[in-house]
Amino acid sequence: MLKKRSHLTLSLIAILLSFVVASVVMLISGISPLSFFLSLIRTMTGMNLRAIGKEGFFNARYLGEFIQMAMPIILTGLSVGFAFRTGLFNIGAEGQVIMGSVGAVAVGILFKLPFYIHLPLAIFVAALCGALWGWIPGYFKAKFGVHEVVVTIMMNYTALYLGNFIIKALPGSDNQKTVKLAATSLLHSKFLRQLTGNSRLHWGFIVVIIALFVYHFIIEKTTFGYELRAVGFNKDAAEYGGIKVSSRIAYSMAIAGAFAGLAGAMLTLGTFDYGRVIGTFENYGFDGIAVALLGGNTAFGIFFGGLLFGGLKSSQTLMQASGIPLEIAIIVSALIILFVAMKNGIDLVFEWMDARKRSKDESH
Amino acid sequence: GEKEAPAAPEATEEETLVVDNDEVDKASLKEITIGLVTDTGGIDDKSFNQGTWEGIKYYAKKFELPEGNISFLQSTSDADYIPNLSQFSEDKKDLMVAAGFLFEESIAKIAADFPDQKILFIDAVVEAPNVLNALFAEHEGSYLVGVAAALKAQDAGKDTVGFVGGMDFDTIQKFEAGFEQGVLAVDPNMKVVIDYVGDFNKPEDGQTLAAKMYDAGVYVIYHAAGGSGNGVIKEAKDRVQNGEDVWVIGVDKDQFSEGVYADGKSVILTSMLKAVYQAAYDTSKLVAQDKFEGGTRIYDLKANGVGIPAVNPNLTEEWTKKIEEYANKIRNGEIMVDPVPSRIK
Amino acid sequence: MEQFIVEMRNITKRFPGIIANANVTLQLKKGEIHALLGENGAGKSTLMSVLFGFYQPEEGEIFVRGEKVDIKSPNIAYELGIGMVHQHFQLIDNFTVVENIILGDEPGGILIDYDKARKQVKELSLQYGLGVDPDSKIEDISVGMQQRVEILKVLYRKAEIIILDEPTAVLTPQEIDELIGIMKNFAAEGKSVILITHKLKEIIASADRVTVLRQGKYIGTVNVKDTTEGELAELMVGREVNFDVDKAPAQPGEDVMVIKDLWVKDQRKLDALKGLNLHLRRGEILGIAGVDGNGQQELVEAVTGLRKVEKGDIILQGKSIINDSIRERITKGIAYIPEDRQRRALVMDFRLDENIVLKTYENEPLSHGLLLDEVEIKKKGKRIIDEFDVRSSEGIDTIVRNMSGGNQQKAIIGREVDLDPLVMVASQPSRGLDVGAIEYVHKRLVELRDQGKAVLLVSFELDEIMSVSDRINVIYQGRITGDVLPEETTVQELGLMMSGSKEVTLA
């Protein structure tokens, strides 16, 4: 257990190490890391440091796009983080996002309602579909003791194919996409668009902020959160204390799934306005794993982790434009996960250095 | 600083195929900038993204555009379409190009957001004053390769040919429809087996589908399946090397070289060319001449938009002549090729 | 100077935050049985792990047969003729006996010669009268038999120096006698035995010499024939030890809890309790004596609701509780001090106050509806740590993982006593604690009894059972085989009952 070095320190070290390794990769392959960092900064601040004081220094659209991209990632981060707090590994956020999207699309297409009912309903159904997709492996774990990792991996693929099947089966769909969703079900905002130079920023950020608070509130302030944390740290003790471990596991996975389902709603109701047949995973769930790890499973940490990953993802356009293969963003993300996973190891290295210092001090 | 144009992934012969009936002097043309936004296939998709990019490159080379005047942005998912299109629009490219009906929504939005941005949109239609849509008469070209398939099968005493599509939607159905009509025009008793992979990027499934068809007695397969079609070609090559006699018809560009299995021998009977490069070239020139206008241009047989390669080592002269006859009938309206396949009606 | 077969000189081994062995010396003669004595945590296992090559000491030297050696791994230990039977069995459940024994030293080349292996195991088993079937799977044989497999592992590797780490904890007094016989055989053959234990009687019965450790430090080595139990105890804990618990005679009242024909399955779905009956009265401490693995765990878990009852009934104050949830049983007055406190009773990464409300967080005023009341939780935490003298560096904000074992146990006792229970189930409540803490625990249990509560005390330590209980039930193979009063029985008699050779029932 790492008690000595704070999670924040380790996360920053992990980020730093990933940037260092990625820079080395870029240098070896003859690509300028500087352009990479400038693209990242430009995406995340809207500011072009190469054009200080010149025209085109600031572009609000980047900011809007970046926030728009971070929203589903923060939500999947909350999803994975929530499960982690209960000691569960939700690799299934990917599938839960898909099912959430599908749910939102179905409501958007099939119903004709005033927006104040339609939009909340679409968001709610997305959360519900995600929740169902999370609940299933949670239930299996609680009831039969099967490990959630393998089941959620299988559920991801099932969701991929099932989701595509449903999308194609909706009225009016072709093999690629559905018809447009009713405008009453969308999160789109003319106001936000204009504010951010025609980006796709949408009202979803309100959902994200609410989700962050709800996450924090459930985990830290409620008896339910207390139970989840107890189960997460020590199932046996939780059971001993009279907590219904099985049901908490199932609920926890369901709530985790609901957060991921909301991410699906952000995509279909916010980023797009139609449902899509997807050929392969879009990695929102896997980014969520990284974000949760990086953020130490706290709402605050996940928020910042989500912003970083949103930045990485949305900076790919600018990277390409500066001649950097966009895959470097994927490499950085993967490295961050790897280094955060090594936190025990990093801690060991520190311990070892401490010990060496100590033994040196002693020998003097 | 935009990315300099990368070297062509593979040298292809398309460039030489670009037809220009209105040769002009370089001096009369503005030095324009061109940006291509690809879908997830990328500029190396062996299909319309690649073809479009080659047309742009051909233009740039021919009129000696400075390095960096042409560039592309690849989308990793459809979520990238709008940011990528916005990027080029903000960069004020003289011409922005995108191909594939998947771009429909995004192009419509960008065309409205950036009314001064001139856009070439290939394979689908967006009605906007700043968008020039280029549509291709794939059914007409497919009709010709249908004729070729039927002639080859008749010659070998076979009665079945096949069509492997990528995904089952309008654009690909046009290939299917033309092929079927071409085959039946030569021999109404010929059987045409139709199947779709369901994906443009699953060569293994393309291969399996081809194996299934060949095992079921299909002699020539026409594929309109992009990357999945590579699997069809591979299956044919494997079989021919085991002494079987099967054939493939390529799509989009001349795929003869991809079908080579030994000393210049190829399983590619012929290919259905779809000259997206022509549209890219033509439109670039229009922009450089300040003649760009919104609207829709049809690239059909007459406009050299579709056709078969000039050189077809696996077709006899007699067949080539026959095909040319059919082509002329289509050009002068004597034969009307229906873009909708029979199974849909 | 006398030649020792093993000599460990000035061994120091540190773990983060603790010195497990500080400058310890151990000298082993050829052909002797040498006991290593110390309380829990004194550093016995650590010292032997150093000798066996698991750990490298920070300081000190080891000599084997007079030569200085550097035991980097168990491999080298085996090469030197050192073998170890571990406190926690190192057996692979779904492997056969032979596979377990030959692992790491397989006969044959790349391919294992199983026939040869089987033959060797059979021969060894015969030679030492161990009676082990080479082809059984470990999961199908008894704990005593498993221990013999462990011994066979050592013999198979031709060890001359055999370390046995607390081998008797899992055995009946009779099995212990047999084991002592086997050890004496070894010694007679010229093998040397190191026996780790903190049971003084066994040392007196078997060992030639004994080395005592206390809190990681070397205290001394004495000849067994020149010493007494009392002296050894004093060496072990560092002061005079009073084995007796101060208490007034019990004044038992009516039955609080009655268990009738209880059937419960264990982890492996085998019957662990087979029709167990007992009754527990107000104002008494009922001690459950028995060898580990005879159903004690299942009994306390069935009572507390952690394990499903297959058949039979548990009646608390006239009402059956077998269909009640764990929480309901807590509310009805069942408190529980589990034997494995870190796994069962504490959320080690929670703060102390969070742990203190583990069973009551849902009650007013600790929470209102779904909302926790931090202020009230802290208030309760403070009250408990004051009342029960729980010490930690940051008070109620201490993460429990950073507290000492004794204080963790005090916190648990505080939490459980504060439930104001009818029945206190205490399973091995003194395990791993130092003498002071043990006295504290016993005092609290007696206090509870004096307040008219019922205490069900499960322990493998007969001394504890004898000194704390007001009445003793012996558990053997899932049934109560004896119901006796401590003042009317002896350890020997209990031992016979614990091995099923005798049944005694009090009216």
Place this chain on the structure above:
Amino acid sequence: MNLISSIVTLSLIYATPIIITALGGLYSERSGIVNIALEGIMVIGAFVAATFTPLNEAALGGWTPWIAILLGALAGGLYSLIHAFVSIDLQANQVISGTALNMLAIGISVYFCQIFFNQQRTQTFSRGFVKTNVPLFSKIPIIGDLFFKRMYYTFYLALLLVIVTAFILRKTRFGLRLRASGEHPSAVDSLGVSVRKMRYTGVLISGLLAGLSGGIMVLTQATQFTAGSIHGVGFISLAALIFGRWNAWGVLGAGVFFGFSQIFAIFSKDIPILAKVPAEIFHALPYILTIIAILLFSRRSAGPKAAGELYDVSKR
């Protein structure tokens, strides 16, 4: 008969990479390390094999694919050492490490395609493996049609690996020690066998096999490497490992079955009752079946007990 023989042959071809990768997973999990990085390792193997092939096929001729898959195996082995180091020495969570490596594999391989070939994929090759009618054997009635016609030799390699693996696990010293490491690591250490070495070996073999399998997959089923070349087969292999109950013959059965269910989507259209069933259902089938299998197995304990758990020698 024609239909049946083409279904059988094609199933076995699809099964080949599944079987080999699952065998890789078997070595790793038997040693106690969960390896969900199989997918990523396959990607690396495929990338290396597909990079090597077009650059050397002119010079090396028919040997090219064989050398290419060997290189793929080596690359996979090297890549898997990251997983070994991170999860054995640095005590990282094995699932997290695996997830990271899966992502990293796609990132690195496509990145280097961009660097080497200026495109998102490798160059196309023309000398992948070629389906062959096996001399003599293909002449055997029925059997020849089913198992020896239009087959890749790599399938027989997979078969051989199954036999070898079953033998190693059951009969050899290494197999006993490997299995023991995954069941009860401290017991293994206490007998002087280094668990760390066994686990490194297990993970390394899993990397070699998954890399080999990735190479085979790209050289039999494609004409170039792309980000989608492996598309989840690593995960299907994981499923096959569970479905086959961590046992070489079980893996063979599960692999063939999953291979079958993959191609069945393509053949079902011709079978009247199944024609209406959407292809997606068939694609999802292996995963759904695996979930069901896991539920069925959950009653009995299956799989190496210590797999996935942190094992820290110093905290024994």
